[in-house]
Amino acid sequence: MNRSVLIVTPFFAPQSHAAVFRAYKLAKYLPRLGWKPYVVTTDVNYLYNEDPSLAEALPEEVEVVRARYVEPSLRGLRMALGGRDRTFKAMKEAGEFAAAKEAGSVVDPGMLQRIYRYCSERWLRNPDAYWTWRRPALRAAKRLIARHDIPIVLTSSDPYTCHIIGRGLQRRGCKWVADLRDPHVYNHATSSRRAAVFARQRAAERAAALGADAVTTAASAIGMILTDMYGVRDTRRIRFIPTGLDEELLPPEGAAPPREGRYVVFSGEYLPEYGGEFLEIFAAATAEGAAGEGVKLLFAGRREVNEPRVRPHVEQLGIGDKVEFVDHVPQEELYSLLRGAEAALLVSSRLYRWWCLHAKLVDYIALRIPVLAVVPDPSEARTHLTRAGLGVFLDGDREACARRLSDFLEGRMQMPPPDEAECERFTARRQAEAFAGLFEEVLAAGKP
Numbered sequence: 001m002n003r004s005v006l007i008v009t010p011f012f013a014p015q016s017h018a019a020v021f022r023a024y025k026l027a028k029y030l031p032r033l034g035w036k037p038y039v040v041t042t043d044v045n046y047l048y049n050e051d052p053s054l055a056e057a058l059p060e061e062v063e064v065v066r067a068r069y070v071e072p073s074l075r076g077l078r079m080a081l082g083g084r085d086r087t088f089k090a091m092k093e094a095g096e097f098a099a100a101k102e103a104g105s106v107v108d109p110g111m112l113q114r115i116y117r118y119c120s121e122r123w124l125r126n127p128d129a130y131w132t133w134r135r136p137a138l139r140a141a142k143r144l145i146a147r148h149d150i151p152i153v154l155t156s157s158d159p160y161t162c163h164i165i166g167r168g169l170q171r172r173g174c175k176w177v178a179d180l181r182d183p184h185v186y187n188h189a190t191s192s193r194r195a196a197v198f199a200r201q202r203a204a205e206r207a208a209a210l211g212a213d214a215v216t217t218a219a220s221a222i223g224m225i226l227t228d229m230y231g232v233r234d235t236r237r238i239r240f241i242p243t244g245l246d247e248e249l250l251p252p253e254g255a256a257p258p259r260e261g262r263y264v265v266f267s268g269e270y271l272p273e274y275g276g277e278f279l280e281i282f283a284a285a286t287a288e289g290a291a292g293e294g295v296k297l298l299f300a301g302r303r304e305v306n307e308p309r310v311r312p313h314v315e316q317l318g319i320g321d322k323v324e325f326v327d328h329v330p331q332e333e334l335y336s337l338l339r340g341a342e343a344a345l346l347v348s349s350r351l352y353r354w355w356c357l358h359a360k361l362v363d364y365i366a367l368r369i370p371v372l373a374v375v376p377d378p379s380e381a382r383t384h385l386t387r388a389g390l391g392v393f394l395d396g397d398r399e400a401c402a403r404r405l406s407d408f409l410e411g412r413m414q415m416p417p418p419d420e421a422e423c424e425r426f427t428a429r430r431q432a433e434a435f436a437g438l439f440e441e442v443l444a445a446g447k448p
Helices: 021-033 052-056 074-080 088-093 097-101 111-124 131-148 161-171 195-211 220-230 277-285 303-317 331-339 359-366 380-388 398-409 420-424 428-445
Strands: 004-008 036-042 063-067 152-157 175-180 214-217 238-240 262-267 295-300 323-326 343-347 371-374 391-393
Touching: 004 021, 004 131, 004 161, 021 036, 021 152, 021 428, 036 131, 063 131, 111 195, 131 161, 152 161, 152 428, 161 175, 161 195, 175 195, 175 428, 195 220, 214 220, 214 428, 220 238, 262 331, 277 303, 277 343, 277 371, 277 398, 295 303, 295 331, 303 323, 331 359, 343 359, 359 371, 359 380, 359 420, 371 380, 371 398, 380 391, 380 420, 391 398
Parallel strands: 004 036, 004 152, 036 063, 152 175, 175 214, 214 238, 262 295, 262 343, 295 323, 343 371, 371 391
Antiparallel strands: none
């Protein structure tokens, strides 16, 4: 059997954000299982932080091809014509946080901005901002397939363009595994409000759900959503494979903690939908008594995003001395910070993203960290936290939540021992093993 696989994704190292790590860890660990990964990704990273050590850590068996990508925006056009580097990374290094936040959009207020936004939503991002990458990526993929006789392709989406690329390669004889990190048409935040664009997005996702040789999802609930939305009959084609923590990046046992004192960590990007509910609970729980003694609440992630969203709540509640912001750090440093935490924080509000197995939650579970959770009931996050024995669910009214948080911080809450089997599922090694097994099934039988 030819154990080579082509991975198609615009999000890959050295980019460093949540959407990168599922495909990245797969490529990193597949060679240990006898597989040769080839990766087709973009040649320009317009939007995200970078960590060069990620690319350096890839084994030599991983071959990465970067296909030409011009962002369909004024920024992309200016850069393609030789203008200055206006990527997020470049502007952040120059200290232009406001410019980085607004990169890719016009800054003139009024009618001109509204016209530009309409054109962007209606044509320039149809079905998404990566349609300009489709043909270069297809050409690169076809060359690799012909040269190395690659029998199977994995597309990681979003964006929707990856579905279109996967379908095109399947028509040319490759087996196609469509990896869906989120149910994009189902989620208003990742689908267009323009009817014509939404129709293209839904058609692309439907083609993947019904036409790919296998579909993998980053949460079991996504498989249920796809089945309900598109009438998937052979549900054996849909496999839930969790993303995994990279154990190689863990600090050694007995390593000194990254900081002194007690702290709780939120990692990632704090979305506007999260609101200030947990901060109100935290303020009430730490207002007096032992619970508030020396406990810091750390927000680790893109500071230029998190601080403007969190700081107003913090100032209103008067807890500025208990809250700190840590800018985006490499995975290895983040793992060290998490390991030293008293607990991790998962906030998705009472109704938001019930179907999501958050990337940061995967790390928390694998690290066996207690998780303070404000999540829907029921939800994918609650299910796995309950199985792992790590959930401290802040349910009920604010007073009840504050009492529960105080009980945890003061050591009055008896936590069960973590379920080792459940926690072990969320490692990159197990993720790679699951994908490798599925690839073998697809190649041997056509469909699982």
